[in-house]
Amino acid sequence: MPSNAGTTRLVIVESPAKAKTISGYLGPGYVVEASFGHVRDLPRNAADVPAKYKGEPWARLGVDVDNGFQALYVVSADRKQQISKLIKLAKEVDEIFLATDEDREGEAIAWHLVETLKPKVPVKRMVFHEITKPAIQAAVANPREIDRDLVDAQEARRILDRLYGYEVSPVLWKKVMPKLSAGRVQSVATRIVVERERQRMAFRTAEYWDILATLAVAKPGEGPRTFNATLVALNGDRIATGKDFEPTTGRVRPGAGVVHLDEGGARGLAARLADQPFTVTRVEEKPYRRRPYAPFITSTLQQEAARKMRFSSQQTMRTAQRLYENGYITYMRTDSVNLSETAIAAARRQIVELYGERSVPPEPRRYTGKVKNAQEAHEAIRPAGDNFRTPGEVAKELSAEEFKLYELIWRRTISSQMTDAVGSSVSVRIRAVSSAKEEADFGATGKTITDPGFLRAYVESSDDENAEAEDAERRLPTLVKDQPLTADELAAQGHHTQPPARYTEASLVKALEELGIGRPSTYASIMQTIQDRGYVVKRGQAMIPSFLAFAVIGLMERHYPRLIDYDFTASMENELDEIAGGDHAAVDFLTSFYFGSTNGAGDQAIAHAGGLKKLVTENLSEIDARSVNSIPLFTDDEGREVVVRVGRYGPYLQRALPDEQQAQAQAASGEGEEGGSQGDRAPIPEGLAPDELTPEKVHELFLGGGGERKLGDDPSTGEPILLKSGRYGPYVASGERKSSLLRSQSPDSLTLDQALQLLRLPRLVGVAPDGAEVVANNGRYGPYVKRGDDFRSLDSEDKMFTVTLDEALALLAAPKTRQRRAAAPPLREMGNDPLTEKPLVIKDGRFGPYVTDGEFNASLRRGQTPEELTLEQASEMLAEKRAKGPAPKKKAAPAKKTAAKKTTTAAKKTTTAAKKTTAAKKTTAAKKAPAKKAAPRKATSTPKE
Numbered sequence: 001m002p003s004n005a006g007t008t009r010l011v012i013v014e015s016p017a018k019a020k021t022i023s024g025y026l027g028p029g030y031v032v033e034a035s036f037g038h039v040r041d042l043p044r045n046a047a048d049v050p051a052k053y054k055g056e057p058w059a060r061l062g063v064d065v066d067n068g069f070q071a072l073y074v075v076s077a078d079r080k081q082q083i084s085k086l087i088k089l090a091k092e093v094d095e096i097f098l099a100t101d102e103d104r105e106g107e108a109i110a111w112h113l114v115e116t117l118k119p120k121v122p123v124k125r126m127v128f129h130e131i132t133k134p135a136i137q138a139a140v141a142n143p144r145e146i147d148r149d150l151v152d153a154q155e156a157r158r159i160l161d162r163l164y165g166y167e168v169s170p171v172l173w174k175k176v177m178p179k180l181s182a183g184r185v186q187s188v189a190t191r192i193v194v195e196r197e198r199q200r201m202a203f204r205t206a207e208y209w210d211i212l213a214t215l216a217v218a219k220p221g222e223g224p225r226t227f228n229a230t231l232v233a234l235n236g237d238r239i240a241t242g243k244d245f246e247p248t249t250g251r252v253r254p255g256a257g258v259v260h261l262d263e264g265g266a267r268g269l270a271a272r273l274a275d276q277p278f279t280v281t282r283v284e285e286k287p288y289r290r291r292p293y294a295p296f297i298t299s300t301l302q303q304e305a306a307r308k309m310r311f312s313s314q315q316t317m318r319t320a321q322r323l324y325e326n327g328y329i330t331y332m333r334t335d336s337v338n339l340s341e342t343a344i345a346a347a348r349r350q351i352v353e354l355y356g357e358r359s360v361p362p363e364p365r366r367y368t369g370k371v372k373n374a375q376e377a378h379e380a381i382r383p384a385g386d387n388f389r390t391p392g393e394v395a396k397e398l399s400a401e402e403f404k405l406y407e408l409i410w411r412r413t414i415s416s417q418m419t420d421a422v423g424s425s426v427s428v429r430i431r432a433v434s435s436a437k438e439e440a441d442f443g444a445t446g447k448t449i450t451d452p453g454f455l456r457a458y459v460e461s462s463d464d465e466n467a468e469a470e471d472a473e474r475r476l477p478t479l480v481k482d483q484p485l486t487a488d489e490l491a492a493q494g495h496h497t498q499p500p501a502r503y504t505e506a507s508l509v510k511a512l513e514e515l516g517i518g519r520p521s522t523y524a525s526i527m528q529t530i531q532d533r534g535y536v537v538k539r540g541q542a543m544i545p546s547f548l549a550f551a552v553i554g555l556m557e558r559h560y561p562r563l564i565d566y567d568f569t570a571s572m573e574n575e576l577d578e579i580a581g582g583d584h585a586a587v588d589f590l591t592s593f594y595f596g597s598t599n600g601a602g603d604q605a606i607a608h609a610g611g612l613k614k615l616v617t618e619n620l621s622e623i624d625a626r627s628v629n630s631i632p633l634f635t636d637d638e639g640r641e642v643v644v645r646v647g648r649y650g651p652y653l654q655r656a657l658p659d660e661q662q663a664q665a666q667a668a669s670g671e672g673e674e675g676g677s678q679g680d681r682a683p684i685p686e687g688l689a690p691d692e693l694t695p696e697k698v699h700e701l702f703l704g705g706g707g708e709r710k711l712g713d714d715p716s717t718g719e720p721i722l723l724k725s726g727r728y729g730p731y732v733a734s735g736e737r738k739s740s741l742l743r744s745q746s747p748d749s750l751t752l753d754q755a756l757q758l759l760r761l762p763r764l765v766g767v768a769p770d771g772a773e774v775v776a777n778n779g780r781y782g783p784y785v786k787r788g789d790d791f792r793s794l795d796s797e798d799k800m801f802t803v804t805l806d807e808a809l810a811l812l813a814a815p816k817t818r819q820r821r822a823a824a825p826p827l828r829e830m831g832n833d834p835l836t837e838k839p840l841v842i843k844d845g846r847f848g849p850y851v852t853d854g855e856f857n858a859s860l861r862r863g864q865t866p867e868e869l870t871l872e873q874a875s876e877m878l879a880e881k882r883a884k885g886p887a888p889k890k891k892a893a894p895a896k897k898t899a900a901k902k903t904t905t906a907a908k909k910t911t912t913a914a915k916k917t918t919a920a921k922k923t924t925a926a927k928k929a930p931a932k933k934a935a936p937r938k939a940t941s942t943p944k945e
Contacts (some may be wrong), residue, residue: 091120297380302317339413505538547631
């Protein structure tokens with residue numbers, strides 16, 4: 001699209017990939033350049049604060065809370081070079097188009113660009129929902145002004161998150177652990193995961209039985225000859241199923257009115273029903289109809305990509321971003337299920353081409369979103385353009401990840417405009433009377449699909465991996481009332497109730513969306529943040545909270561419950577939406593939240609509590625750190641309370657002594673309530689989930705993997721020999737002697753004789769001819785013999801106890817040989833880097849797994865596993881490393897001159913004399929002046945929102 005004659009326009013987008021695509025659609029007269037995302041933000045730490053503001057009391061926050069919440073924005077260090085380039089370009093053009101993303105964040109970036117570049121030429125805002133030539137040309141032809149309401153809403157969100165993070169995080173530093181962080185949405189998301197784990201910890205399983213009958217028709221007509229039916233009632237009372245049991249006790253719910261069969265009851269009933277006639281008592285047939293699903297929005301795309309392809313939320317959004325920037329799909333951050341008329345027409349045309357006219361309904365389908373405040377003017381996520389390209393047409397242009405996601409989006413979009421799936425469902429009841437005159441009712445259901453409709457193109461997955469697919473059929477024989485049947489087999493089958501499933505990224509995003517917490521642009525970052533902070537770890541797809549998360553959420557629930565309340569957090573999102581719509585003022589909202597003013601917008605509960613500022617500063621001394629960092633588990637058979645303590649070096653188990661023993665221990669040690677032994681301890685193995693700390697597992701950890709266990713008495717001293725567990729693993733102790741277990745030894749099977757051997761280390765092997773002692777011992781690198789400063793390794797741990805003096809001297813006399821360990825094979829070979837064509841492998845390093853191309857290394861991030869890391873992710877990680885360049889080498893210190901040495905020596909003498917004089921003065925002054933209390937240590941960490 002040519003510009004006006006002689007007019008040059010600068011189009012600023014967010015990413016280089018987008019710039020490359022768009023520049024191909026605009027032609028001469030247009031310069032397309034990227035801002036590389038956000039150009040400025042609130043200062044991340046004290047170093048970012050400009051010198052003239054460093055003395056301001058609000059500089060720590062980066063927000064002047066006393067003057068209308070004015071934000072202090074600074075250009076990121078890694079953006080300064082690009083900003084300089086944009087400023088230069090802005091002086092050379094006649095007009096500027098800001099083509100950042102069409103959501104609030106994109107609107108704010110456009111505003112920040114204007115504030116930073118301060119252009120002297122006209123500035124216009126161009127928006128588009130897909131990067132195709134018609135869409136870009138239409139956006140250039142129909143620009144608008146920057147929407148200040150959207151900017152205000154985004155700025156209020158950023159300031160709100162900063163205030164929350166910077167005021168609440170220091171409380172966690174003081175009461176839980178340094179360098180922790182709290183966040184308006186991340187803390188709520190963490191609470192959801194913790195609450196589910198608490199449910200699993202409180203869960204008590206129950207066993208129940210029923211009977212599976214394989215029934216046969218005498219004269220088969222349509223359908224199969226046999227089918228399965230399950231016992232559902234006995235003498236008119238329903239047979240108990242999983243939903244009839246209380247999750248915390250494992251007992252049948254009071255008043256359930258069900259028959260609870262155990263194994264003996266089920267097997268006995270099955271035996272009494274053998275060889276008895278079965279009769280159909282009821283047949284109900286109903287039409288089956290299933291409407292197609294709405295097109296994807298951000299949350300549903302993340303959920304389905306996780307279910308079908310095991311993509312993380314971040315992986316889905318990164319892949320979708322590439323598809324969008326290269327013109328394959330529409331904008332991927334949206335909460336609208338709308339399709340444009342053009343898109344609907346394109347979908348209907350393609351359905352006719354691929355599936356025939358019968359698969360298209362007479363009227364186009366329209367969808368209404370369930371998300372509050374959805375931006376319905378936007379479109380759902382769909383293939384870009386007026387004519388959709390099939391997956392086969394783009395397969396060669398896309399990576400494997402991109403192809404999978406594009407096909408998923410294409411199928412969902414096409415299916416949303418197809419006909420319903422129709423068929424019939426049938427429900428059957430069958431009765432048999434046992435030899436003991438018991439009436440047993442069995443039930444069976446069937447489903448037949450006569451026209452799959454949209455299911456030809458798309459079948460949605462379920463969070464329950466055992467759930468039946470929607471396109472699955474269950475065919476029954478043609479049955480009529482009073483029809484006789486025979487039982488080919490009657491099998492008693494047992495079941496156990498299951499605890500509620502852990503959240504996956506997909507189901508957690510769904511839960512947040514249903515609660516109205518977070519927005520499309522934030523879901524992926526929330527998932528990543530709670531993992532990066534160590535609050536949640538992934539085991540496969542399951543999200544497991546750490547004990548650190550239990551401590552943080554416990555503190556928040558007890559002392560700041562409103563800040564992690566679901567309704568409160570959702571109400572803040574709604575108020576931000578109202579700011580975006582121009583219905584509320586951002587300053588009133590922030591004032592109410594921070595200071596507690598009840599004027600204007602803001603949460604009244606927080607306002608009446610005095611606002612966030614007062615909430616986190618008052619009563620801080622009342623928060624008991626020991627209590628906060630203690631997670632009760634249960635009381636054992638001996639009346640000892642077992643708790644998990646969140647300590648500086650990780651979580652550990654502590655088993656409190658009974659009251660009488662505790663009092664005696666405290667009296668003997670002279671310690672008060674906070675001192676004394678406080679009971680025995682045991683470390684918690686890394687990777688053990690909270691709900692796996694059952695009484696049996698805890699008992700095992702105290703006996704075999706930690707705590708304290710008496711092995712016997714030392715026959716030579718009479719002192720007890722104890723097996724203990726310390727920071728560096730299990731060890732034995734007797735009196736003042738201690739010794740770590742060998743690598744080949746297990747705490748579970750350690751004997752008294754083995755412990756005695758360990759306590760004799762280092763073992764005196766003998767005395768060499770020159771009078772030097774020769775000893776054998778175990779060290780960091782394994783067993784060895786030593787004479788003076790001369791060491792030699794032993795080839796086995798047993799040799800420490802058996803090596804003779806002659807063998808040791810011969811070994812010490814031999815020359816040292818340095819044996820290089822063979823390089824460990826890579827954990828995984830990934831293929832060639834798409835950018836450099838170098839082969840990429842994942843290796844196991846000192847600090848964990850890392851990906852390398854032989855020149856640059858990049859450690860895997862928290863939550864990433866060698867199995868799940870994709871080639872594209874690995875390429876991106878190494879590209880970031882390359883962009884930073886190699887680490888700067890230290891310069892060699894210049895050689896010192898002789899003259900300089902003399903000067904230095906003289907200077908040292910002068911300095912020494914001065915130090916003595918100063919020290920003497922300080923000593924005299926100290927004697928006169930009263931002692932001062934030590935100044936409190938300042939926090940060295942910066943909280944993250």
